[in-house]
Amino acid sequence: MTSAPSHRRAHSFNAAAAQYAAHRPSYPPALFDAVENLAGRPLAGARVLDVGAGTGIATALLAERGAHVVAVEPGEGMARELRRALPDTPLVRGDGDHLPFADGSADFITYAQAWHWTDQERSVPEALRVLRPGGALALWWNIADHAVPWVAEQDTRIARCLGYDDGARKTADRTTELTKALDFRRDRIHWSRSIPLDSHLANISSHSAFLVLGEDRTAAFLAQERTELLKTFPTGIVEESYATDLLLALSPTP
Template identity: 85%
Template sequence: MTAATSRRAHSFNAAAAQYAAHRPSYPPALLDAVEHLAGRPLAGARVLDVGAGTGIATALLVDRGADVVAVEPGDGMGREFRRTLPDTPLVRGDGDHLPFTDGSADLITYAQAWHWTDQERSVPEALRVLRPGGALALWWNIADHTLPWLSAQDARIARCLGFDDGARRTADRTSELTTALDFRRDRIRWSRRIPLDSHLANIGSHSAFLVLGKERTAAFLTEERTELLKVFPDEIVEESYVVDLLLAIRPTP
């Protein structure tokens, strides 16, 4: 991990409460798709949720009856996780160095986190820790940029940051993964309606803005609020997403 990437990865710790309050969760259909592609129910499954952050995905897995252990390297994110999920086991670690024995997991999940790993390490680690027939599931919430207002916002963000930090880069990353492992893929569309200020706080919780600096981020979000009021004068924003899910089964001997 480069110094710049490391800085972005660690930037979430100072904004963990903002992250927990404003980042989107995932629709029930996503977990249905995980069960379908994995060929087994989540209830009773031994699941490692890696890069668990504040526990957004972990909570959904627990609600499905999975036996979940969360893995998170960050102090700030870990403290927020403990506040919201005090009874769920949480261990310090990351996907490049999983602190678990061989063949000990039925499912390893990465919600919005796989891109922070070194795949030359995280792929062998996942295969080591998974039992034969177990599954590695990766997913991302990607804003639906087929909608004109989201496409326009993406362009404004790109101009502010000096590069495109949006969904297309994530899509490129995940398409490359299919050549490294035998992934099955599904995409789930969903949306949520939230106050405009929460939508802006969601934008501000992304690492590119967390490292941009408070003044520049605040200036962008002030201008963005003006732009979005033209589209959402009632100050209620409908965020539309496509969850990009990739799941690979560890071969049995």
């Protein structure tokens, strides 16, 4: 079951949906190439359920690949932002623990930055129920690339502020737990984007740990972080570096 603090963090995005849509990173084309390679079939023409779709960042990219996408999102604020951005995309209010779809009705089920909000004792059997035989469950996360020195230094400051490490170690722990339930194939895509410092700080503050931290503490951290980052990026343009971790498992065939 989802704990009360996790529930609060999961729902914190609804009040910050516009900020999330404006400042969170997207995903590189190479990610969707990797999804197709690991699944052994194209996204074009496939029925895809994008679960925990949020504001539709991944939903839009899946549709651009030719997939027939249905967005699945439980949060009212996030769903409202998705409707605004993608008015023609089918949207179902629901979550991965209780998928409101028929057995064997999806070719792909995708989770972009969302699988960790599910109860895997429920979401795993639900995904296997809804996927057709040989269908693919694809999970991915944008992770700050700690091989880049300034990123690692920032992560240390974030951990100090929050009182724990919310970065790569937690993702490694999470994926280790996942492999116990399903036979995942893996890939990792490295990429970057250049954005204004204000957008970078807004991206940081759109994460759930900061959304529930409190305005004063978040504002104090961001002010200090602005000072630190201007030492590395004096022009005010930040080169964000990411490693997108992809896990994909196929549903059993008869």
